[in-house]
Amino acid sequence: MNAVWSYLVAFAVWPGLLLAAPLGWLELWFMRKLVARLQGRQGPPFFQPFFDFMKLLGKETVIPRGVNRGIFLALPVVSVAAVTAALAIVPLPGNPAPSLPGDVVLLLYLMEVPILCEVLAGYVSRSIYGQVAAMREALLSLAYNLPFLVAIIAMAQEAGSFQMSALQAAPYGIVHLLAAVTFLLALPARMKLNPFSIANAEHEIVADSHIEYSGPPLALFKLSHAVELVLLTELFAVVFIPATPWPLVNLLVYLAAGVAVLGGVTLLATATARLRLTQAFRFYWVWGGLASAVTMAATLVR
Amino acid sequence: MNLIERVIAISRRRSPWICRLNAGSCNGCDIEITPLLSPRYDAEQLGIELHGTPKHADIVLISGTLTLRSREAILDIYAQVPNPKAVVALGSCPASGNVFAGSPLVLSDSLDSVVPVDVWVPGCPPRPQAILDGIARAAKLLEDGATKSQLESRRGRLS
Numbered sequence: 215m216n217a218v219w220s221y222l223v224a225f226a227v228w229p230g231l232l233l234a235a236p237l238g239w240l241e242l243w244f245m246r247k248l249v250a251r252l253q254g255r256q257g258p259p260f261f262q263p264f265f266d267f268m269k270l271l272g273k274e275t276v277i278p279r280g281v282n283r284g285i286f287l288a289l290p291v292v293s294v295a296a297v298t299a300a301l302a303i304v305p306l307p308g309n310p311a312p313s314l315p316g317d318v319v320l321l322l323y324l325m326e327v328p329i330l331c332e333v334l335a336g337y338v339s340r341s342i343y344g345q346v347a348a349m350r351e352a353l354l355s356l357a358y359n360l361p362f363l364v365a366i367i368a369m370a371q372e373a374g375s376f377q378m379s380a381l382q383a384a385p386y387g388i389v390h391l392l393a394a395v396t397f398l399l400a401l402p403a404r405m406k407l408n409p410f411s412i413a414n415a416e417h418e419i420v421a422d423s424h425i426e427y428s429g430p431p432l433a434l435f436k437l438s439h440a441v442e443l444v445l446l447t448e449l450f451a452v453v454f455i456p457a458t459p460w461p462l463v464n465l466l467v468y469l470a471a472g473v474a475v476l477g478g479v480t481l482l483a484t485a486t487a488r489l490r491l492t493q494a495f496r497f498y499w500v501w502g503g504l505a506s507a508v509t510m511a512a513t514l515v516r
Numbered sequence: 517m518n519l520i521e522r523v524i525a526i527s528r529r530r531s532p533w534i535c536r537l538n539a540g541s542c543n544g545c546d547i548e549i550t551p552l553l554s555p556r557y558d559a560e561q562l563g564i565e566l567h568g569t570p571k572h573a574d575i576v577l578i579s580g581t582l583t584l585r586s587r588e589a590i591l592d593i594y595a596q597v598p599n600p601k602a603v604v605a606l607g608s609c610p611a612s613g614n615v616f617a618g619s620p621l622v623l624s625d626s627l628d629s630v631v632p633v634d635v636w637v638p639g640c641p642p643r644p645q646a647i648l649d650g651i652a653r654a655a656k657l658l659e660d661g662a663t664k665s666q667l668e669s670r671r672g673r674l675s
Contacts, residue, residue, distance in 0.1 A: 246560070254555040262563055265530040269574070272524035274598035276571060420568035428571040428598040 217312060224302035224311035229448070231298050231441070238440025239263035241447065244473060245480045252484045263440065270433035278340055278426050285338050289331045290427070290434035296327030297438050301445045304452055305378045306468065307461035313379040318370050321378065322363065325445070328438055329355050332413075335435070336423030347423040350491055351413035354403055357498035358410070362400035364506035365393040369453055371513040378452070386456050389512050394454040396505040401479055403494065404446055406439075408483035410494050447472030528574065528600065529659035531563040532651060535573030535597070539590055539627075541580025544641035545606040549577065551644045564651060570596040575654050577647075578631075579606035581616045582623040587630055594631045602654040602663040605633045606647065608640045632664030 224230055242263040250257025259265075277283055302311055303321045314320070329351065336348025370376050372393075373384035384390075403410035406422070414422030424435045451468035458464055489497070538546055552559040553566060567573050570593050578590065594603070608614040610627035617624050627633050634657055637650035657663045661670070 250558070250560060255558040256561050257558075258560050258563060259530070262531065265527040265563060266565075268524050268527035269531040272521075272528065273574075273600070276596065276598045416568055421572065425569050426571060432572065 220310040220312065221302070224309055225298060229304060229306045229309055229444075230302050231294075234298065234301055234441050234444050235437060236264075238437070238442075238444045239267070241443045241472070241476055242440050245443075245476060248477060248480045249484050252481070263436075267433050267436060270428075270436065271430050273429040275429035275431060276426075281338060281340055281426070285334070287431055289335045289338065290431040290438065293328045293331035293438040294434050294441065296324045296331075297441045297445055300324035300327075301441060301448070303378060304445065304448055305382050306448060306452065307465040313377055316376045317378050318366060318376040318381065321449075322366060326355075326359075328442055331438075332423045332435075335427065336425075339423070339426035341426050343419045343421065344423050344425045346419050347413050347421070347425065350415075350419075351423060353491060354410065354412055354494060357495045358400045358403035358502070360400075360498060361396045361502035361506050362404060364509060365397035365400070366453070368393045368396070368506075368509045368513045371510075381453050382457055389509065390454055392505070392509040392512050394450070396502070396509050397450060397454065398475070398478075399502050399505055400498075401446060401450070401475070402482060403498070405443060405479060407479055409486040409489050411483070411488055412491050412494055415488055443476070444472070447475050450475055525659050525661070529655045531565075532574050532602075532655040532658065533565045533567050533572055534575045534577055534651060535567050535570050535593075537570075537576055537578045537590065537593055539578055539580040539586040539610070540583040540622075541607070541609060545579035545609075545647075548641045548644050548647060549606075552648055557644050557648060559648060559651070562648070562652060562655070564648075570594075571598065573597050573601070574658060575602045575604055575651060577604050577606050577651075578610055578627060578633075581609040581613055582625070582627060582630065583621050584623055585621070587623055590627075590630050599669060600658055600661070600663060600666045602634045602658055602665070603627075603631055604635045604637060604647075604650045604654050606637050606650075607642055608638060611636055611638070614640060632668065634663045 226232060243258065243260055246262065247257040277286055300321050303317050305313060333348045333352045336344040336351065368389060369381050369384065372389045373380040402408070406414050424432055427435060448468055451471040455467060455471045458467065536546060536549060551557055570576065576594065576597055605611060605627045612626060613622055613624050616622045635650045635654045637646050639646055
């Protein structure tokens, strides 16, 4: 199997779209079910995210007047493609794609693309609510990316390489713990969950930045969010959970760690109310910044 | 009907997203929608989600007396809902004007004269169970392709 084929398989099958989409739906269902149970409800049926996706595929696409049709329809596709390509780089067990030197940089870049797509989707839609959501998302990304990027870059500094497989194989130490805490600080905002669900505050600005989207493009945005959940949880597992020599055990441990992280984040989301943008910004630049500084200091001391 | 069409049809029943439209209601019917999302009735079990924007909705719940001014708004918002869509009329007001019938600014006609209504939920206000039942029936109509807008578009395609 040559390199091109292995990249294609990694993108389309595992850990790419074909298996990541059901996994993402599973994670979405798990979050919704957990929220419902914590609120004393029964919650959605197991296949609910799948039904939502299929229903949206079967709906008409309404394009608002005066909106550039090309950009409007391209954004969700780019978002799904970028987030899937990012997942294809993560060295999950069984990933056929060969590890590249410097793929951490590529991964971090690809992970910014869905956020950029959301911001553009809000501005392109010409809806005032969409534009407010886009502005909030753009500002919030300046806040949560500080601890998020520092957590990954500190691990790269610790491993002495910008290669995912080196990060995965780095000997376990105090930096892992500190960077994991820093990463977890950024996670709720990256997943747009409650204390930081500022950009998708449905009670304030009706919906998130895809307010004008309907039909298949909206379905693709929802899919992109589902795959992003898998990406974030599995990235956490791959970088911060110690690997065993057995790939199958690794896979199970990674999936379990992903679900555990998701459960914790959902618990936080259910127990908290939404912050204002300034409060979230201050939180990330004070506490996130502090955590980042400590993590970086730990990598340099050794 | 091939497999994908069948799955999409089932998904329409299993994932009805609703959008509220108050056409001059006293807020009684709208207050009765809120308990649907509470632990007691838990509409999420049926896949029902409340959305603020008509672009994301499958079923529009229209409540309230129709006034001369709200007619345009109903038509506008109904047109924004992507096909296939269903309309559920909540309470006595959209059916008849209720106690406001005959008032100078009230459109003394049923909602059917403005947009095609699929399910009528009677009551003033209707109980939450009745609203839930109305949404479930509208979702079943969406699955069967039997809502008035779906039948209309099919007839348009044939002729």
